[in-house]
Amino acid sequence: MPRDVSGRWHGYQLWQLASVSFLLARDKESSGEKICYLLIIRSKSTMLTLPFDDPAIMNSQFGGNFSRDCMGEMKVNKHEPFKKEEALSHMMEDDDSEKEEDEREDGQDENGLPRRRGPRKKKMTKARFDRVKLRRMEANTRERNRMHGLNNALDSLRKVVPCYSKTQKLSKIETLRLAKNYIWALSEILSMGKRPDLLTFVQTLCKGLSQPTTNLVAGCLQLNSRNFISDQINGEASFSGRSPYDSMYTTYHSPGVVTPSGHSNSAIDAVKPFRPFNYCSSYESFYERVSPECASPQFDAPLSPPINFNGIFSLKHEDPIDYGKSCHYGTRYCAVPPRTSISQSARGSSDLHFPYDVHLRGQFYPVQDELNTTFHN
DNA sequence: TAGGCCATCTGGTCCT
DNA sequence: AGGACCAGATGGCCTA
Numbered sequence: 001m002p003r004d005v006s007g008r009w010h011g012y013q014l015w016q017l018a019s020v021s022f023l024l025a026r027d028k029e030s031s032g033e034k035i036c037y038l039l040i041i042r043s044k045s046t047m048l049t050l051p052f053d054d055p056a057i058m059n060s061q062f063g064g065n066f067s068r069d070c071m072g073e074m075k076v077n078k079h080e081p082f083k084k085e086e087a088l089s090h091m092m093e094d095d096d097s098e099k100e101e102d103e104r105e106d107g108q109d110e111n112g113l114p115r116r117r118g119p120r121k122k123k124m125t126k127a128r129f130d131r132v133k134l135r136r137m138e139a140n141t142r143e144r145n146r147m148h149g150l151n152n153a154l155d156s157l158r159k160v161v162p163c164y165s166k167t168q169k170l171s172k173i174e175t176l177r178l179a180k181n182y183i184w185a186l187s188e189i190l191s192m193g194k195r196p197d198l199l200t201f202v203q204t205l206c207k208g209l210s211q212p213t214t215n216l217v218a219g220c221l222q223l224n225s226r227n228f229i230s231d232q233i234n235g236e237a238s239f240s241g242r243s244p245y246d247s248m249y250t251t252y253h254s255p256g257v258v259t260p261s262g263h264s265n266s267a268i269d270a271v272k273p274f275r276p277f278n279y280c281s282s283y284e285s286f287y288e289r290v291s292p293e294c295a296s297p298q299f300d301a302p303l304s305p306p307i308n309f310n311g312i313f314s315l316k317h318e319d320p321i322d323y324g325k326s327c328h329y330g331t332r333y334c335a336v337p338p339r340t341s342i343s344q345s346a347r348g349s350s351d352l353h354f355p356y357d358v359h360l361r362g363q364f365y366p367v368q369d370e371l372n373t374t375f376h377n
Numbered sequence: 378t379a380g381g382c383c384a385t386c387t388g389g390t391c392c393t
Numbered sequence: 394a395g396g397a398c399c400a401g402a403t404g405g406c407c408t409a
Contacts, residue, residue: 135394135395136386136387136388139386139387139396140385140387142397143385143387143397144386146398147385151384172383
């Protein structure tokens, strides 16, 4: 038996063909190491282990037909999922042979080997084979549906993380990473009680993301990704002069909101608006007109929840039913009057009753009202 | 063409 | 026994 053979490969092919698994094991002996090949014949209820380097046994078990050379030709075609079972059916014993087997009472199998103890391996009769086949098909269908459900949930997640694009979908893993970062970033904002600068925010969003996704996120937020990445590589994020966030920040204030630095809207109004793609929807929802800069060749629909720099994020304009049905947003925030500023809601927060406080990494913050307000803004 | 991503099949494990 | 969930294997598709 050649040592360099991939036991896994052969085992898998065998396994797929005849529920036979080929394992390579090392059997240490006093004289040194001896490579021991084991052929494990398995069923749901029994496991029979045979030495694979015994040609007599191999020939008797498989009639010498399972040479390694022929296994390569038995590759399973995924589009014909039960071809291998047809192959298996050739090995299947009919009802007569089953009777014959049962009548043997000499304690030895057909090869003269001692019969193994334990539950008997059920014979693969035609009816049993059909049942197994049917169950397999049903299980495949269920598994397919399960995965479709999982993918639908992932699609829903894609729509609520920043940078949603129908044409340039985030991969599954990147969607999950971005969602995690997004939650973390929002938690940070809530726990700190103030907005981070855009760079920090984007850096939090992009932590652990691949470079293409990082570029995507940075592009979504209209941040110079090259600056961002180089800053990230250098460790410390820094922007000289006015950050793009500042201009965005000043542009998207809702009426009456006072910035942490104490600037009023009137002081900010003079700043030329910087309208990053992802904020267009919030911009439009505020000012009820279309922002001319909203068109982007990269993204066909700005459907991710627009990040509202007044607070955390604003209500996404798409799929409101989804929020009500499957998202806690709807139930949590439905009782709050819309267009309430943070300061207003802070004043009236005692009048608002929420079922619970948001728990943020070990601290409880009665921030529902603020969230409510900013969400609706 | 290599590598990434994805859908599907499949057998194992756990639970009801 | 059967369903849910999981992970490995595989092949197809796409892109750099």
